[in-house]
Each structure stands twice: as C-alpha cells, then as structure tokens.
Amino acid sequence: xxxxRTTFVLLACLLALALLPLFAEKYYIQLFTKMMIMAIFAxxxxxxxxxxxxxxxxxAAFFGLAGYVLAxxxxxxxxxxxxxxxxxxxxxxxxxxxxxxxxxxxxxxIYFIMVTLAFAQMLFFLFHDTKIAGGADGxxxxxxxxxxxxxWEPFTLENHVHFYFVVLALLALVYAGLxxxxxxxxxxxxxxxxxxxxxxxxxGYRTYRYKLVCFVLAGALAGMAGxxxxxxxxxxxxxxxxxxxxxxxxxxxxxxxxxxxxxAVLGAFGMILLELGxxxxxxxxxxxxxxxxxxxxGGFIVCAVLLLPHGLLSLGRFAPRWRRKPVExxx
Amino acid sequence: xxxxxxxxxxxxxxxxxxxxxxxxxxxxxxDQVHAVIGPNGAGKTTLTSLLSGDLRCSSGCIYLDGKxxxxxxxxxxxxxxxxxxxxxxxxxxxFTVFENCRIAAQSRLPSSMRFIRPALAYRxxxxxxxxxxxxxxxxxxxxxxxxxxxxxxxxxxxxxxxxATRPRVLLLDEPLAGMGSEDSARMVELLQQLKPxxxxxxxxxxxxxxFALADRLTVMVDGRVLESGxxxxxxxxxxxxxxYLGVEEPQ
Numbered sequence: 001x002x003x004x005r006t007t008f009v010l011l012a013c014l015l016a017l018a019l020l021p022l023f024a025e026k027y028y029i030q031l032f033t034k035m036m037i038m039a040i041f042a043x044x045x046x047x048x049x050x051x052x053x054x055x056x057x058x059x060a061a062f063f064g065l066a067g068y069v070l071a072x073x074x075x076x077x078x079x080x081x082x083x084x085x086x087x088x089x090x091x092x093x094x095x096x097x098x099x100x101x102x103x104x105x106x107x108x109x110i111y112f113i114m115v116t117l118a119f120a121q122m123l124f125f126l127f128h129d130t131k132i133a134g135g136a137d138g139x140x141x142x143x144x145x146x147x148x149x150x151x152w153e154p155f156t157l158e159n160h161v162h163f164y165f166v167v168l169a170l171l172a173l174v175y176a177g178l179x180x181x182x183x184x185x186x187x188x189x190x191x192x193x194x195x196x197x198x199x200x201x202x203x204g205y206r207t208y209r210y211k212l213v214c215f216v217l218a219g220a221l222a223g224m225a226g227x228x229x230x231x232x233x234x235x236x237x238x239x240x241x242x243x244x245x246x247x248x249x250x251x252x253x254x255x256x257x258x259x260x261x262x263x264a265v266l267g268a269f270g271m272i273l274l275e276l277g278x279x280x281x282x283x284x285x286x287x288x289x290x291x292x293x294x295x296x297x298g299g300f301i302v303c304a305v306l307l308l309p310h311g312l313l314s315l316g317r318f319a320p321r322w323r324r325k326p327v328e329x330x331x
Numbered sequence: 332x333x334x335x336x337x338x339x340x341x342x343x344x345x346x347x348x349x350x351x352x353x354x355x356x357x358x359x360x361x362d363q364v365h366a367v368i369g370p371n372g373a374g375k376t377t378l379t380s381l382l383s384g385d386l387r388c389s390s391g392c393i394y395l396d397g398k399x400x401x402x403x404x405x406x407x408x409x410x411x412x413x414x415x416x417x418x419x420x421x422x423x424x425x426f427t428v429f430e431n432c433r434i435a436a437q438s439r440l441p442s443s444m445r446f447i448r449p450a451l452a453y454r455x456x457x458x459x460x461x462x463x464x465x466x467x468x469x470x471x472x473x474x475x476x477x478x479x480x481x482x483x484x485x486x487x488x489x490x491x492x493x494x495a496t497r498p499r500v501l502l503l504d505e506p507l508a509g510m511g512s513e514d515s516a517r518m519v520e521l522l523q524q525l526k527p528x529x530x531x532x533x534x535x536x537x538x539x540x541x542f543a544l545a546d547r548l549t550v551m552v553d554g555r556v557l558e559s560g561x562x563x564x565x566x567x568x569x570x571x572x573x574x575y576l577g578v579e580e581p582q
Contacts, residue, residue, distance in 0.1 A: 185443040185450045192434050195423045202383055203496055204409035204438035213444065 009316075010262070017168055021161045030232070031272070033164045036171045037228045039268040042252040043174060043261050044221035049250065050259035051182065052214050053194030054105075057113045057246050058120030059222055061100070062093040064241030066223035067230030068127065069093075071139045079143035082157070086145070089227040090220045096123075097219025101212045108197075120246055128238040138237030141230055157231060167228055171265075174221060178261055181217075190214050255304055257311025266312050274300060334397065336361050336530040337382065337413070337500050342391035342401075344377055344554075351377040353554035354391070359500065359530040364522065366533040366545035366562075374554040375534040376418055379504045382532065383415035384408035395500070409438070414498025418505040418534070420485045422477050422492065429473030431488055432460035435495035463495035468517055483510040487518070494525075501531045507540055519543055542566075 017036075021029050041063055048054040066089035073088055074080035104115045126132075133139045144157035155162040181187050189210050192200045200207050230236045239245065248271070256267020278293035278300075289296070308314050335358035344352040352374045359365050367375050380386040382393060384405035393401040400408055409415075423431050436459035437443055437450065451457065464470050467487040472480070477488060490506055506522070507515050519540050525531070526544070535541050541548070542562050549559040550571050558564075558571050565571055 180449075181446050183449045183451075184447060185437055185440060185445045185453065187446075188430075188434055188437065188450045189443045192423060192426075195425055196421065198385070198405075199421050199423065200434075201405040202385060202409055202415055203435050203492070204406050205443065206404075206406045210443070 006262075014172060018165075021164055026160055029160050029164050031276075033160070033167050033232060034229070035269045035272045036164075036167045037225050037232065038249070038252065038272060039265040040167075040171055040174050041222055041225035041229075041249050042256065042264040042268040043178060044218045044225065045249050046253045046258065046261065046264035047178065047190075047214060047218045047221070049253055050264070051187075051194060052190040052211060053197075054211065054215070055113050055250075056104075056116040056218075057243065057250065058100070058116035058118070059218070059249055060241050060243070060245035061120040061123045062097055062219040062222035063226035063229070063245065063249075064127075064236070064238070065096055065123065066090065066093045066226035067141075067236040067240050068133050068139070069223075070145070070227050070230045071133065071141050071236050074141060074143065074145075077142045079146040082145035082147040083149070086224070086227055090223040093223025093226065094216045094220035097216045098212070101215035101219075105208060105211045105215060117243055117246070120241060120243060124238050124241045124243070127241060133236070136238060138235055138239075141234050141236060144231050144234075163232065170224065170228070174224070175261055175265070182261075186210065186213070251301065255301060255311055257313035260311075260313055263311050263313040270312050333360065335359055335394075336396060337532075338394045339378075339382070340392040340394070342378070342381060342393065343389045344374075344381055344386060345389045350554045352381060352388075355551070355554075355556055357549060357556070357559065359532060360546075361499070361530045362527050363546040364526055364531045364533050364544045365547045365549065366535060366541045367549045367551055368535065368538075368541060369551035369557070372553075373551040375551055376504055377554075378551070379415065379502050379532065379534060382408075383413060383502055385415075409496060409498075412497075412499040413502065414493040414496050414500065415502040416489045416493045416504060416506055418508060420482070420489050422485060422488055424476075424478040426477055427473060428469060428475050428477050428480065428488055429460060429464065431477050432463045432473075432491050432495045433457065435492040436460045436463065438496055459497070460495055463491040466494055466521060467491040468521075483514040486510055487514065490518070490521070499529060501525065501529045503531065504534045505536065506533070507535060507537045515540065 017032070020032060045056065045059045048056050069089040069092045070080060070085055073085035100119045104112060104119065107115055128136050144163070147153060147155055147157065155166060157163045157166065189200070189205055193207050193210060197207050226240065229240070252267035252271045253264050254267070255271055256265065257263025274297060275293065278296045279290050281289040281293070283289070304312065337359040339355055339357050342352055342355045343350060355378060357365065367378065369375055377386065381388045384403055384407070388401050391401065392399050395411055395413065400411065423434065426434070433456060436456045437453070439459070440453065440456065461470070464473060467490050469484065469487055469491060472484070477485065480488060486506065486509060490503070493501065507518055510518060515537065522531070522533070522544055533541065533544060545562050547560070548562045548565040550557045550565060558568050
C-alpha cells in the first residue's frame with residue numbers, strides 16, 4: 001500500500017470513529033470504547049512482539065496493575081483525580097515493567113515467554129490470594145475519574161460519549177506517538193534487534209538497554225489501557241492480570257498482523273466483534289451455537305493464521321488488486 | 332617500532348575439551364594487514380570472535396591501545412573502534428541496503444535513545460552510510476532490499492556496514508569468500524586503500540589476495556600458531572609447506 005493511501009485509509013477510519021456517537025446507541029458507543037481501549041493495549045504489546053521481537057506472555061500484568069492503582073487512588077466511594085491517577089497508574093505499570101524487565105530481558109526465545117508468564121502469574125496470585133485488594137472477588141471503582149482543572153471540568157467521564165472521545169483521542173495520540181517513535185533512531189534500533197540482535201551488538205549497540213526502555217514504554221502504555229478499562233468497567237478483578245488476558249491480547253496482535261500498528265488495532269477490533277458475532281449465533285436444532293462461541297473462535301483463528309500469515313491486515317492487499325483490474329484490461 | 336594497536340597474549344578458548352584457540356599471541360599494527368591462514372577448523376574464526384567480543388576467552392589477554400579488553404561485551408569493543416565482518420554473511424536481510432549501512436552508522440551517535448526526530452533527519456549518519464556504500468561499490472543500490480542482492484554483493488554490504496562504524500581496527504573474516512573474481516579484485520583494491528588508516532586482521536583462504544595484502548602472516552593449525560612472520564618467511568618455511576601451503580585446500 002502506498003504511503004498516501006495508508007494515510008487516507010487511516011483518516012477515513014478516524015473520521016468514521018469520530019462520527020459514530022452521532023448515530024450509535026449507548027451500547028455500541030461503549031462497545032467501541034472498549035475496543036479502542038483494547039487497541040491501545042494491543043499496540044503496546046505489538047511494540048514488544050512485532051517490532052522488538054520480544055514475545056511476552058505476561059503483558060496483562062501491566063494492564064491489570066494500572067486498574068488496581070486506579071481503584072486504590074480513589075478515596076472510598078469517591079472519584080479519583082484523572083490528572084493525578086492516570087500518570088500514577090502509568091508510572092506504576094512502567095516501574096513494574098522496569099523491575100520485571102531487568103530480569104526477563106536477560107533471557108530470550110522460549111525462556112522469555114516462560115519468565116514473562118511466570119512474573120505475571122506471581123502478580124495474579126498476589127492479588128488473588130491476599131486481601132490487599134479484595135482478593136479473588138476484586139474491587140470496585142465506584143466513580144469514574146474526574147478531570148477537573150481548578151474547578152473547571154473540560155469533560156466528564158461519567159458521560160459515555162465524553163468517555164468515548166477521550167479514549168478515541170488517546171488512541172490517535174498513541175498511534176501517532178508510536179509512529180513517530182518507530183521512525184526515530186530508537187525505533188530503528190529496536191527493529192534491528194528483532195531482525196538480528198547479535199549483529200546489532202557487534203555494531204556497537206547495547207541492546208539490553210534498548211530492550212529495557214522499550215519494555216518499560218510498552219508497560220506504561222498497557223497501563224494506560226488498563227486504567228481506562230477499569231474506569232469503564234467500574235470493577236477490577238485478578239482476572240485482568242491473568243494469563244488469559246495476556247494470551248487474548250497476544251491473539252489480537254497475531255490476528256491483526258504483527259509488526260504493524262494498524263494491524264494491532266484491527267486485531268483488537270476484529271477479535272471483540274467476532275466474539276460478539278459468534279456469541280450471538282442462534283440455537284440450531286437444539287444446539288446452542290452461541291454458547292460454544294469459543295470453539296468457533298478457535299477455528300477462525302486457526303484458519304486466519306493458516307490463510308493470512310500476515311494477519312487480517314493482509315486482507316487490505318486484495319482491495320487495490322480488484323480495483324486495478326479494469327484498468328489493466330483497458331490497456 | 333610503534334606499539335601494537337591490538338595485541339593478544341596467550342589467548343585461549345576452550346569448547347569443552349577442545350582448545351579451539353590455544354595460547355595465541357599476536358600483534359596488529361596500524362597501517363598493516365596481518366593475515367591469518369590455516370586449514371578449516373584451525374581456530375581462525377574463533378580467534379576473530381574473541382577479538383570482537385562475540386565470544387569470551389577462557390584465558391589470556393587482549394590489549395587494545397594497551398588496555399585489556401578481554402571480557403568486554405561486543406558492543407563496548409565495537410565502540411572502542413574495533414569493527415568486524417563475518418564469514419557467514421550477517422546482515423539485516425529485510426532492510427534495504429541503505430538502511431543496513433545507516434543503522435551501522437547510527438551506532439556512532441553518542442546515543443540512539445532519541446525518540447522524536449526521524450532517523451532519516453540525521454544528516455551526518457546518512458552521509459556516513461552513503462560513503463560506506465560508495466567505498467564498496469554499492470552506491471546506487473541503496474533502495475533494494477538486502478535479501479535481493481547476490482551473494483557477492485551481500486559480502487560487499489557486510490564490509491560496508493563494518494566500515495560505516497568507522498573502526499580503527501578491522502577484523503575481516505574471509506571477506507572474499509564466495510565472491511566472483513571481479514568483485515574479489517575490487518575488494519582487494521578497497522582493502523589496499525583502507526590499509527593506511529587501519530590495523531587489519533584478515534582471515535582468508537584466497538592466497539593470491541593474502542600475499543597481495545599481507546604485511547605479516549600467521550599460520551594457525553589446530554588452534555595454535557604454527558608460524559608467524561613476513562609473507563616471504565612463511566612461504567619459505569618448511570613446516571608451513573608441509574602443514575598447509577603445499578597441500579591444495581579442498582573447498
């Protein structure tokens with residue numbers, strides 16, 4: 001796809017998302033808010049998996065922790081201050097990523113997958129088995145964070161349309177920020193590390209440092225997603241830290257197309273829509289197909305990975321070919 | 332006599348019970364090519380890897396400008412001015428030819444922890460990458476994916492990447508391997524040009540190139556230095572004749 005075409009498609013998508021609240025019902029606005037939050041989460045993981053070549057199976061640790069930070073930052077039954085609690089949540093997730101990263105980045109390949117999983121599970125059981133934050137029952141976020149600047153509120157997250165636009169703005173911001181990052185010297189280094197880390201070292205790069213910074217950045221962004229997920233859902237449970245969550249977001253990245261930001265976004269949207277689509281299937285001949293949606297989902301993912309090795313994004317390559325045909329015929 | 336830029340002292344590398352490099356003491360001077368020859372399995376590549384930091388030595392010392400660098404990581408050794416090329420082409424295949432060189436040149440920025448300005452806006456780095464491509468004769472091929480280059484061209488790119496890091500010491504592991512005669516001749520000419528400003532280790536099987544370039548010659552067999560001296564002395568050495576030069580290398 002040419003550069004200008006990509007930009008055009010992206011702007012069209014952004015416009016469509018911006019217009020959605022005009023005609024969509026509350027349910028769909030909230031659904032799309034959730035999808036955009038997961039898209040931020042998926043992009044943060046794609047930075048590790050698709051660009052740096054670090055397959056993490058513990059990314060939910062940073063997502064879930066930020067939700068708990070929000071729950072803790074709010075005084076009981078009251079709202080937290082957005083301008084304080086969001087940076088705090090992202091900083092905590094980033095700090096956790098730093099601590100975990102210092103250890104896990106000494107490994108690679110299958111061992112990296114295992115130790116990221118192990119660290120995330122440790123955190124899961126910390127929240128699950130102790131009473132520090134409601135244990136297995138989880139903890140409520142009673143009110144959405146308040147975005148007051150000296151008494152003036154530019155928007156209120158209690159309003160689902162406002163919430164939607166805040167998340168949309170963050171999605172666009174994170175996307176643009178990561179695009180900038182990937183074009184920078186730092187971005188070129190992390191891609192070099194994915195392609196040939198050993199050669200990067202002999203070229204003089206201390207690859208460990210770059211991977212660590214990348215890991216912290218991805219953790220903090222996952223924290224941003226986790227914060228808004230908790231705010232939207234109004235509830236945080238250890239499940240948000242679980243390996244199901246880590247696996248789910250990894251699936252989104254793979255389904256959409258690793259190594260491209262738009263692939264990660266597409267994967268997040270696609271996965272959630274498919275899930276809903278399969279769940280909504282009717283009862284046929286006494287068998288409730290919708291109830292067994294996970295079976296269909298699994299089948300779909302197998303097919304997608306086999307037929308579209310570069311993810312859903314590679315479907316886009318068919319579009320120009322169809323359109324070009326008549327032109328070729330005319331020549 | 333000036334002091335050696337790079338010097339090894341009783342350098343050893345053991346893999347289990349095998350001594351791949353055994354008590355090797357060599358010196359590398361600026362403006363000189365020090366060629367290391369020997370049959371396959373003699374420990375030439377292992378020696379190169381020890382010097383570049385890709386492998387850690389089991390014992391012995393490596394002095395760069397008089398300072399012991401044995402045990403330093405590959406990136407630190409590279410930053411101190413030691414550049415290495417690989418026998419098995421070791422480039423970034425999915426990148427363009429230019430990006431291969433650009434990422435190499437970028438390593439000489441004080442830090443690549445730069446997140447905002449586009450990498451392509453660093454003019455100095457871009458110039459350096461262009462220069463390296465020109466040196467090896469790949470100018471104009473920059474926008475092609477490295478994977479589509481012929482084997483010989485990939486070898487040239489390999490050298491260009493090493494040069495883009497502006498090393499003082501060049502460790503070249505069989506730079507001519509798999510190159511056609513025309514490319515070989517060009518590479519020998521390039522190495523001749525590089526000689527005045529570099530200390531060079533040249534591991535090579537092509538004897539014509541070795542004798543054309545080398546100021547000093549070391550013959551390794553089974554991890555040990557069999558003979559070391561001027562090319563003329565080596566050519567005359569009976570031991571070398573017997574162990575290496577007399578027998579045609581089966582390739």
